[in-house]
Amino acid sequence: MAGLAASFGSGAMTNSIAELEDSDCIFIIGSNTTSSHPLVATRIFRAKQKGARLIVADPRRIQLATMADVHVRHNLGTDVALLNGMMHVILKEGWHNQGFIDERTEGFEDLKKVLDAYTPEKAAEITGVSADDIIKMAEYYAKAKAGSIVYCMGITQHTTGVDNVKTLANLSMITGHIGRESTGVNPLRGQNNVQGACDMGGLPNVYPAYLAVTDPNNQKKFESAWNAKLSDKVGLTVSEMMSGLSHGQLKALYILGENPMVSDPDTAHVEKALKAAELLVVQDIFLTPTAQLAHVVLPGASFAEKDGTFSNTERRVMRVRKAIDPVGNARPDWEIIKEISNRFGYPMEYETPEEIMKEISSVTPSYGGITYQRLEGEGLQWPCPTTDHPGTRFLHKDKFVRGKGLFYAIEFKPPAEVVDEEFPFWFTTGRVFAHYHTGTMTRNCPTLDSEIHEGFLEVNPGDAEGLGLRHGDAVSVSSRRGQMTAKTMVTDRVDKGVVFMPFHFIESSANVLTNTALDPVCKIPELKVCAVKLEKVA
């Protein structure tokens, strides 16, 4: 998110999901779309049917790879080298869009200098992808009329996550594949309302609508809207909160509907942090492993038990409607927050979520024209500044949100942890089709839980043979941080030297192993890459 916002001025998906089907070249990198975003994948299938070319870059042979025009399995954590290699080719062959670069961007000369060294041969050496494939990828994408990039957490969950995203933005700008119908850069949001949580200021550095907390004008605006004295100091990120608790500067944590005991890297560290809290409040619908550590647990209502809105990955604000009363004595989360605020001494008087939305649209420029009445039907895509504005299908038409698009000259940096003799396998994590994030909800759907019931480790047939592992065998996986046991799944979805495990399952929680090294800018932990060793359990 931080990466795209820096390049373009907005971190959101540039186009709408439906527009993808009219793209004539879709480059999918770090997204197992058919598993994580099935209804986005549908549009990719349709685009393919209409004759689009598909480029897939993924260490695993994911389902989309089977229908790709070119699929490459680059070494884990080498995205920047791969993309720089493509851009080197594009410039050398003259496939770039000089008119677009001159008119709409800045910083191109510095990028050009860096790209000079990334010949396809050099990129091939770093990434393990053949120079021919790199040239083919460059040609397909650059020569398209409407090229789209689709990416997900496979790109962002690295210590170089921000670099990866900025490099994708570079690629789209040198070819001018941005700011038009079906043409752009599309981060797919993992959880359902991530977009909304960010839009609403659920971030330590910004108020609603991404207004920086460090800007005195914003501070003044919200101080008068909220009738309170506000802090101009940027707050802590999730990972900093965990270390703050461990080290004692942070005393209390109030968690709403999240399960860091399963979703965070390095579970042992998280458990220690949560246990160190003087006060841990957890508000959730199930007694999650995180809730089990709390001092107080507040039962919230599920999405079926309350009114409100969600904002999906394409910036579309849509209604959530109450179908049943909350189960037992559970209460909608907004009501619980309001009650606590009133008791704390900061009065809140909302009677309905609609009243809260009225306040949101009065302080959030991009939501300015959003009312419940207008959301009937298809919802509205922000920016929607006024009540007669129809909403925005794609961003950066004629002009970037930040004015000119900004190129960043970025060099490849190897991942924080690399394989060695003791830990010779690359370990990577992801989702499987039937589950969602930490499984709090999906694992309580009997139909879904019976589809895929336990965690497993994907191992290449060649490696399995070398280790004497057969399908279904128990295998011990250890990293520098922890050890766990899982069942072996022998499959050529993964390459030799790489193993994969989904992170939804608490029993064999993959995050026991993963690395908490952080991206220096946006503080996303390196969940996607670490080094492990495997041993057959006798």
Place this chain on the structure above:
Amino acid sequence: MDYRTVLTTCTHCGCGCNFYLEVLDGRVIGTIPCKTSPINEGKLCIKGWNVHEFIQSKKRLTQPLLRKNGELTEVSWDEALDFTARRLKEIKDAHGADSLAFLTSARVTNEENYLFQKFCRAAIGTNNVDHCARL
């Protein structure tokens, strides 16, 4: 017999498909995909088809819990809310606003996210608010 369908938005991924929850005598029994949705056009994935199953799961939390003598014990809402507000205040008074932190959620509504960060910023007085979706 009371049967109704309620149009809403899926909570299982960022696509945001629309469907109708089917409610029979107060129980959610199924989902019907919305044909006019610009996102899913009458389709759903396996997660959307089964989304109703967790809603009234027997494992749902139905009563506030407070840790007493080491055990999480069922208490009234008043007791749980008073405890939470009082402890937040005590900690703020003793160690300052920046000694508290808040994790908001990609699973709750916009309105709830807004309210939670407003509580954190305006009532507590800190910008220590983040969500787990960086992960």
